[in-house]
Amino acid sequence: MKTIDLSTASVRDLNQALHDQVNNVEDREWVVTHSNGKHNLAVGVNEAVSIDIQGHAGYYCAGMNQKASITVHGNVGVGCAENMMSGYVRVKGSASQAAGATAHGGLLVIEGDAGARCGISMKGVDIVVGGSIGHMSCFMGQAGRLVVCGDAGDALGDSLYETHIYVKGKVESLGSDCIEKEMRAEHLEELQELLNRAGFAHQASDFKRYGSARQLYNFKVDNASAY
Amino acid sequence: MCGIVGLYLKNPQLEAQLGKLFEPMLEAMTDRGPDSAGFAIYGDEVADGWVKLTLQSTTDGFDFHALMSALEGQLGCSLDWFQNATAAVLKVNIDEASARAALAELAPELRIMSAGQSIEILKGMGLPREISQRFGLAGMKGSHIIGHTRMATESAVTMEGSHPFSTGADLCLVHNGSLSNHFRLRQELKREGITFETDNDTEVAAGYLTWRLQQGDSLKEALDNSLENLDGFYTFAIGTRNGFAVIRDPIACKPAILAETDDYVAMASEYQALSSLPGIENAKIWEPAPATLYVWERESA
Numbered sequence: 067m068k069t070i071d072l073s074t075a076s077v078r079d080l081n082q083a084l085h086d087q088v089n090n091v092e093d094r095e096w097v098v099t100h101s102n103g104k105h106n107l108a109v110g111v112n113e114a115v116s117i118d119i120q121g122h123a124g125y126y127c128a129g130m131n132q133k134a135s136i137t138v139h140g141n142v143g144v145g146c147a148e149n150m151m152s153g154y155v156r157v158k159g160s161a162s163q164a165a166g167a168t169a170h171g172g173l174l175v176i177e178g179d180a181g182a183r184c185g186i187s188m189k190g191v192d193i194v195v196g197g198s199i200g201h202m203s204c205f206m207g208q209a210g211r212l213v214v215c216g217d218a219g220d221a222l223g224d225s226l227y228e229t230h231i232y233v234k235g236k237v238e239s240l241g242s243d244c245i246e247k248e249m250r251a252e253h254l255e256e257l258q259e260l261l262n263r264a265g266f267a268h269q270a271s272d273f274k275r276y277g278s279a280r281q282l283y284n285f286k287v288d289n290a291s292a293y
Numbered sequence: 294m295c296g297i298v299g300l301y302l303k304n305p306q307l308e309a310q311l312g313k314l315f316e317p318m319l320e321a322m323t324d325r326g327p328d329s330a331g332f333a334i335y336g337d338e339v340a341d342g343w344v345k346l347t348l349q350s351t352t353d354g355f356d357f358h359a360l361m362s363a364l365e366g367q368l369g370c371s372l373d374w375f376q377n378a379t380a381a382v383l384k385v386n387i388d389e390a391s392a393r394a395a396l397a398e399l400a401p402e403l404r405i406m407s408a409g410q411s412i413e414i415l416k417g418m419g420l421p422r423e424i425s426q427r428f429g430l431a432g433m434k435g436s437h438i439i440g441h442t443r444m445a446t447e448s449a450v451t452m453e454g455s456h457p458f459s460t461g462a463d464l465c466l467v468h469n470g471s472l473s474n475h476f477r478l479r480q481e482l483k484r485e486g487i488t489f490e491t492d493n494d495t496e497v498a499a500g501y502l503t504w505r506l507q508q509g510d511s512l513k514e515a516l517d518n519s520l521e522n523l524d525g526f527y528t529f530a531i532g533t534r535n536g537f538a539v540i541r542d543p544i545a546c547k548p549a550i551l552a553e554t555d556d557y558v559a560m561a562s563e564y565q566a567l568s569s570l571p572g573i574e575n576a577k578i579w580e581p582a583p584a585t586l587y588v589w590e591r592e593s594a
Contacts, residue, residue, distance in 0.1 A: 103564035122564050141578060143563060144548065162548065162580060181580050182545055201545075201583065 068093040073100040087113040128155045147174045166193045175264045185212045194264035231276040242292045243282040249275045295469040296322025299439040299530045299560040312433030319440045321566040326442025329455035330424040331416020333465040333532045336435025338411045344389045347406040347413045349380045357381045378427045409463030416455040439532045441467035448492040458499035463534035468495040470527035470547045536590030545583035552576040
């Protein structure tokens with residue numbers, strides 16, 4: 067196990083050491099201490115290593131992750147796991163806005179709440195939030211699944227494409243072209259599998275499903291007022 | 294960009310350490326605002342009937358001694374003052390308007406940064422560390438303080454364009470973000486008699502609040518109205534005589550994080566500015582919701 071103490075090492079030292087693991091793994095287990103809300107921790111990792119960040123992290127933590135399994139024992143700032151391609155990111159606390167933005171793959175689990183614009187323009191990632199999410203979440207979500215065990219803020223799923231959204235609690239309001247949809251057997255199955263994988267003891271049958279009404283895919287002049 | 298920090302002490306025993314606790318918070322926001330910095334500290338209140346003014350000279354070597362002698366002679370009332378770098382804090386046993394009129398006559402080149410019974414605003418160009426060292430922030434005492442580190446986007450980097458901005462007696466404003474309707478709003482406020490010293494958008498927000506409060510709004514009403522009339526992206530922190538308030542615009546793009554323990558409430562643009570506070574590991578930490586006013590105030594003195 068390799069420990070990097072950010073009270074002495076720089077963020078650049080940390081990220082360079084992690085990048086150096088590609089094709090030449092010295093250590094599978096990494097621990098980061100004294101993170102104190104620093105930005106850009108464990109960004110651009112591209113190897114199947116495990117990274118434990120023991121404290122709060124700032125902006126863009128675990129951004130562009132591929133293959134790595136990253137756990138933050140605290141809160142994260144803006145853009146956690148943004149553009150993640152694969153792997154696993156778990157936040158033990160809460161996340162600020164734009165968690166999982168534009169991410170293509172992998173699993174992002176947030177045990178607490180996520181702020182505004184969670185999963186904005188997500189492109190295939192799975193996001194499971196133990197608490198509630200803020201306004202404008204999943205805006206233009208294209209693929210993947212967003213699961214919310216608490217409530218969702220205003221304008222959920224505005225201009226949505228094909229992301230599947232599941233919410234257990236209350237939805238403040240739905241965005242343009244986002245509607246509640248029937249929960250069929252295949253949805254119960256995929257949701258339960260995601261909840262189990264995230265380690266949350268909820269029943270899929272307690273959730274509601276939301277998706278795209280598919281009216282805003284292409285510009286039609288009749289819909290101009292909805293944009 | 295810009296960084297905002299605020300610290301409000303619930304535990305009066307920490308008041309002697311206010312500056313020491315706050316200095317690393319301000320300096321942690323250097324990356325967000327290296328152009329200029331400033332803070333508004335509350336404490337050391339003057340008695341009713343007195344007014345406290347913070348005066349700032351834009352040049353080194355201003356002769357405050359000569360000014361104060363002349364002022365004492367002209368006003369014919371007791372006053373007390375001390376110099377702090379290029380600034381001076383003046384306490385005078387007279388109404389604010391008379392003090393301002395005398396200062397305008399005797400030293401028109403001085404800027405009056407703040408007025409009230411408790412507030413002192415100190416600010417200037419340079420890195421946050423330079424500002425905090427210039428004014429001896431670490432040794433300051435008080436009940437609460439808000440500060441700002443500026444990365445200028447809308448107007449020139451000057452002392453006058455630095456935050457906080459005074460918005461009336463014992464009130465001030467710091468701002469992270471930008472306003473898009475400040476030009477027109479400035480013209481409208483000028484017609485209402487509000488004066489401006491800079492082209493800065495935050496000064497317009499401060500002028501707007503000053504105007505609303507003059508019109509009889511409570512602080513809450515003034516801030517609710519600001520949500521309607523200020524167009525742009527912003528997180529505001531507002532210092533009042535007894536506490537501080539935080540509000541974000543309805544879109545809430547500009548960051549803000551709050552932390553509360555039994556000893557204090559702290560606010561910052563980023564968590565890293567809070568990480569030096571005692572007991573932060575066990576603090577309640579959350580992001581303020583959009584278009585929602587948060588206020589912490591002590592019982593009125």
